[in-house]
Amino acid sequence: xxxxxxxxxxxxxxxxxxxxxxxxxxxxxxxxxxxxxxxxxxxxxxxxxxxxxxxxxxxxxxxxxxxxxxxxxxxxxxxxxxxxxxxxxxxxxxxxxxxxxxxxxxxxxxxxxxxxxxxxxxxxxxxxxxxxxxxxxxxxxxxxxxxxxxxxxxxxxxxxxxxxxxxxxxxxxxxxxxxxxxxxxxxxxxxxxxxxxxxxxxxxxxxxxxxxxxxxxxxxxxxxxxxxxxxxxxxxxxxxxxxxxxxxxxxxxxxxxxxxxxxxxxxxxxxxxxxxxxxxxxxxxxxxxxxxxxxxxxxxxxxxxxxxxxxxxxxxxxxxxxxxxxxxxxxxxx
Numbered sequence: 001x002x003x004x005x006x007x008x009x010x011x012x013x014x015x016x017x018x019x020x021x022x023x024x025x026x027x028x029x030x031x032x033x034x035x036x037x038x039x040x041x042x043x044x045x046x047x048x049x050x051x052x053x054x055x056x057x058x059x060x061x062x063x064x065x066x067x068x069x070x071x072x073x074x075x076x077x078x079x080x081x082x083x084x085x086x087x088x089x090x091x092x093x094x095x096x097x098x099x100x101x102x103x104x105x106x107x108x109x110x111x112x113x114x115x116x117x118x119x120x121x122x123x124x125x126x127x128x129x130x131x132x133x134x135x136x137x138x139x140x141x142x143x144x145x146x147x148x149x150x151x152x153x154x155x156x157x158x159x160x161x162x163x164x165x166x167x168x169x170x171x172x173x174x175x176x177x178x179x180x181x182x183x184x185x186x187x188x189x190x191x192x193x194x195x196x197x198x199x200x201x202x203x204x205x206x207x208x209x210x211x212x213x214x215x216x217x218x219x220x221x222x223x224x225x226x227x228x229x230x231x232x233x234x235x236x237x238x239x240x241x242x243x244x245x246x247x248x249x250x251x252x253x254x255x256x257x258x259x260x261x262x263x264x265x266x267x268x269x270x271x272x273x274x275x276x277x278x279x280x281x282x283x284x285x286x287x288x289x290x291x292x293x294x295x296x297x298x299x300x301x302x303x304x305x306x307x308x309x310x311x312x313x314x315x316x317x318x319x320x321x322x323x324x325x326x327x328x329x330x331x332x333x334x
Contacts, residue, residue, distance in 0.1 A: 153297075
């Protein structure tokens, strides 16, 4: 189990209430006190898809891996849960931001199987219960930056992808990691209609280089805000790669395959000029149709409130990941 991490920002040590909206912070404390839990961040709340997480199942944190070096600002309060679960890109359920929450409510996640195969010595199959029990769970606060130039701050629950890959024992040919979303047109209307699903050829595919997948920041998430993942956010398990644009964080994963060659990825196939394989957050490289130098942070204000902030290289996680790309020209789109 990864131990608790308290990161330093300049000369101060950060506490949970410095990255959490005050009203949310106080409510979480109150509920925890009523439930008799000592851990300040293991908030348990009911969800239609699974039982509450117990305090033994989620590692408490003070503040984990929000950013190692950047000074904390008021921009980094948590995005309200209601907005995290209602403002989504998940084209399998429609292309409008509110389509996923409207169209995914009957989505069935149990039974579920996640397979890990390819260039590994020990292929693995995890069923629905294994997703929550196979590895110690922890809660992490990460920035989420969409390629569309909006962003959130989200408290995820999950486990490092590296733990799963190590268990499968990759061989020397494993250079890349490919991911695949569930293909189920009966449950996912966007997969059965090119009009609803944005013209994408499904199932949705994504990929990482092996060293990116093994980086400690890379998370497989099974929950957010103390609850199991809602369907519209990628239930029952999704990828979270906080230094990359959000489309890299593939949802509702059913297959992970280790490969020798770079795998195809959905948006790179659809529009390679706009969506590179690496897709690292990079304010120096504009999207062909808009600037990436700044972003609209979604907070407690109105959906289109002017919460415009400067975009940070690698979404603020450069200290942890910039070394992975030391031979790349960051003025280019990869």
